[in-house]
Amino acid sequence: MMRTHGFACLVAFSLAVDAQAENPIIQTRFTADPAPLVHDGTVYLYTSHDEDDARGFVMRDWRLYTSKDMVNWTDHGAVASLATFPWARQDNDAWAPQVVERGKKFYLYVPISVEGWPKNVIAVAVADKPEGPFKDALGHPLIAKASYNIDPTVFVDDDGQAYLYWGNPEPYYVKLNKDMISYSGEVTKAGPKLTNYQEGPWFYKRKGKYYLAYASTCCSEGIGYAMSDSPTGPWKQMNPLMEPNKASSGNHPGIIDFKGNSYVFGFNYQLNFAETPIHRERRSVTVAKFDYNADGSIPTQPWWNREGVKQLGTLDPFKRVEAETIAWTTAIQGGWDHTIDWAPCLKTEKDEKVGVYVTDVRGTCSIKVAGVDFAKGASSFTASVASGSQGGTLELHLDRADGPLIGSMKIANTGGWQAWREETMQVTGASGVHDLFLIFKGGRDEPLFNVDYWRFAKAEKK
Incomplete structure (x- = not known):
């Protein structure tokens, strides 16, 4: 079953992002x-x-x-x-x-x-x-x-x-x-x-x-x-x-x-x-x-830094992307700068039918996906979701957790935590290369919804 939501009409930057990892590289476990x-x-x-x-x-x-x-x-x-x-x-x-x-x-x-x-x-x-x-x-x-x-x-x-x-x-x-x-x-x-x-x-x-x-x-x-x-x-x-x-x-x-x-x-x-x-x-x-020395030896490296390594290439959002594809995830605390604080706000689980999916999502949770190439533009966003609670809201932002909003949709109770269905919303303002932030909003005391995968659709050529 597919539902279509309205879109947030906000002009986004076409800024090219020099994407970089953050250490540690896994935050869900x-x-x-x-x-x-x-x-x-x-x-x-x-x-x-x-x-x-x-x-x-x-x-x-x-x-x-x-x-x-x-x-x-x-x-x-x-x-x-x-x-x-x-x-x-x-x-x-x-x-x-x-x-x-x-x-x-x-x-x-x-x-x-x-x-x-x-x-x-x-x-x-x-x-x-x-x-x-x-x-x-x-x-x-x-x-x-x-x-x-x-x-x-x-x-x-x-x-x-x-x-x-x-x-x-x-x-x-x-x-x-x-x-x-x-x-x-x-x-x-x-x-x-x-x-x-x-x-x-x-x-x-x-x-x-x-x-x-x-x-x-x-x-x-x-x-x-x-x-x-x-x-x-x-x-x-x-x-x-x-x-x-x-x-x-x-x-x-x-x-x-x-x-x-x-x-x-x-x-x-x-x-x-x-x-x-x-x-x-x-x-x-x-x-x-x-980098190795000319003789093959390895220079002494500094202790693990927070910044991690630079991204090699970009991510294609027009193909199916598993929701558990993550550069960084944290609860948003003390402001919207996710590099300040880290707190667990979601988990991943594995199911025989759908594989690994994102679950136990709490309100004010964020997932960063780095270096997403929207090319000449995206028209819509589709996600496979399931909810056995009151649900919540999924917002899409560019470059920062509080960056330009390109889309927002309400996800309601689907009839159970494994009752999967695709939800679609229109998006606007997404073009070029950006970090993408999925922001989950709703009550903090109980999980909102599960997410299995997502993808964007390309904007039609004019």
């Missing part, structure tokens, strides 16, 4: 241990997940976010959980993951426990697509339990040989077989000893050099790295990639090249401290751009 994978022009960012009520480490699943521009990230929900490995402990210990591709299959490597720490193992699951679903590949551990089994990282070399590194407080490795779910030879300690190595290794190759980045010097943790001419060492410890910072007891690197740029991912506790001054294990993934 607490995320950690970033493991980026570049595949088919998209960054697939796999993360571990700190539960909302965690004080220590409480982690039960692994989640996926994707981006084509490094600024707008689309939530794909959990792609695996402890239930993927029914033989393992089920209440906790879904720690740092990594996914690699080989032979049109995608392999997920995770550390989990069978009897609780320190009896950890490394398990592997497999999927036909990078977004899963991932299924247990063995029905038992790949690496048998040991106290140092944590944070696996896998790399397939140019000659086809794959390597699995992991470990705390020292790194270990084995050579994986071509099937990626078994290995040959003995578990070997990497050497010589890296004096600032702690955990969280990230193994990769660039221009003939091998890199082993890692969380360093606990605690607080920075990021260190070592280089080698061989995938098995010997490793030369380099200058710190990032110095430790008292604001973060942990760290975990993930490094990629994407569209001609180099990026390092990690995490901080910014969203936790936005809620409370108390340190809790509720972390948030961050990213920074960097």
Whole structure:
């Protein structure tokens, strides 16, 4: 069922936006241990997940976010959980993951426990697509339990040989077989000893050099790295990639090249401290751009900044855009400048029929979508919505949460939280490239409505 609403007649700016991310890049959940994978022009960012009520480490699943521009990230929900490995402990210990591709299959490597720490193992699951679903590949551990089994990282070399590194407080490795779910030879300690190595290794190759980045010097943790001419060492410890910072007891690197740029991912506790001054294990993934030196070494980077990285390209609003595609979201507090405060105001959930959608939206909530290219103009906006309450109002603004209003529509009760229907409103004043703000208005005490996806229609040529 489609309904059409009136439009707000307000002239908008045709300002071109130099869009930029804001750290941390995910605000709808607490995320950690970033493991980026570049595949088919998209960054697939796999993360571990700190539960909302965690004080220590409480982690039960692994989640996926994707981006084509490094600024707008689309939530794909959990792609695996402890239930993927029914033989393992089920209440906790879904720690740092990594996914690699080989032979049109995608392999997920995770550390989990069978009897609780320190009896950890490394398990592997497999999927036909990078977004899963991932299924247990063995029905038992790949690496048998040991106290140092944590944070696996896998790399397939140019000659086809794959390597699995992991470990705390020292790194270990084995050579994986071509099937990626078994290995040959003995578990070997990497050497010589890296004096600032702690955990969280990230193994990769660039221009003939091998890199082993890692969380360093606990605690607080920075990021260190070592280089080698061989995938098995010997490793030369380099200058710190990032110095430790008292604001973060942990760290975990993930490094990629994407569209001609180099990026390092990690995490901080910014969203936790936005809620409370108390340190809790509720972390948030961050990213920074960097440039290699001519000799392949990496200059020491500043601590994670708030600004993040610049957008690569623009977003097409005339195609279906998942509502959970977000550059930044927060409740609007203390004025309309969303960079001042952060407060949770919505969630994302996953349904078998519709996939991931935005839910539990409260009044004065905002979603920013960066660098939207309206080209020569848009005439209407359509969203798939559902509401089991009194509903609320959805407003569209350009460039700022209090920027030019291009459209507003009332969304009523649709007959239930899964009673989806498309609602359409006319818009005016949207042309050129802008940041788009979806502003949700209504009562703050109960959810307003759910949103699954949205799209604009192009203005007709005159």
